[in-house]
Amino acid sequence: MPALALVNDVCSLCHGLTGESVSPLFPKLAGQQKDYLKQQLTDLKNHTRMDKASTQYMWGFTHLTESQITELADYYSKQPAMQAEAETPDARGELIFRHGVPESGIAQCSACHGAEGRGHGQTPRVAGQHAAYMIRQIQVFQQADLRERGDLTSQIAHTLSDADAEAVAHYMARLGP
Known part of the structure; x- marks a missing residue:
């Protein structure tokens, strides 16, 4: 499956179509570092991220190809940067x-x-x-x-x-x- 189809059919359910997740359960990916995204997707694919949320939501991603990982990382890294919350800084x-x-x-x-x-x-x-x-x-x-x-x-x-x-x-x- 091409990466953009994955974004539309799978990733967007939690992270939003442009990576601007509205749920605090799921990280915002918009504007994230490409190398970081590639490494995280590779770790998820290889089951080397063992935290509960990763296991619960991303364990089925062992089928991702290196090309899909690169395309997904490229796509999200090129989206407008994560939007800051509007409250007063701590x-x-x-x-x-x-x-x-x-x-x-x-x-x-x-x-x-x-x-x-x-x-x-x-x-x-x-x-x-x-x-x-x-x-x-x-x-x-x-x-x-x-x-x-x-x-x-x-x-x-x-x-x-x-x-x-x-x-x-x-x-x-x-x-x-």
């Missing part, structure tokens, strides 16, 4: 995103995700992502065995308190256009 979240929590050994998120949260290569765009989704991903990273490539993020996320994880997720949700 001041504590901004502090963590921009400066980290040095007294707890937590590096700033912007060191990897960029000053505007746009990501680069295999580092995902976080700007405009659903806050609830980001909170869940931070929790997944706190369980290092659930994300094969989460080594650095796991080390950082492990020491975030629940309140700090929520604050930085809400801040990231408000970044971007």
Whole structure:
């Protein structure tokens, strides 16, 4: 099945036709980094993403070809960037995103995700992502065995308190256009 048919028939059910998911259960893919999307789809195909949501919703994607993975990643990465949530940014979240929590050994998120949260290569765009989704991903990273490539993020996320994880997720949700 061509990638655009997959987008229309399968992916859009959760992620929306343009990758602007309306449900906080599913990540927004619009404007996401192409290399990151390719890696995640490959991990889903190979069953190396073990978090519950991935297992529940994406386990059947073992049939994706390398060409389909590339086409899907290309399609979503070229969509207009994720739309930010309209609420006022979280001041504590901004502090963590921009400066980290040095007294707890937590590096700033912007060191990897960029000053505007746009990501680069295999580092995902976080700007405009659903806050609830980001909170869940931070929790997944706190369980290092659930994300094969989460080594650095796991080390950082492990020491975030629940309140700090929520604050930085809400801040990231408000970044971007």
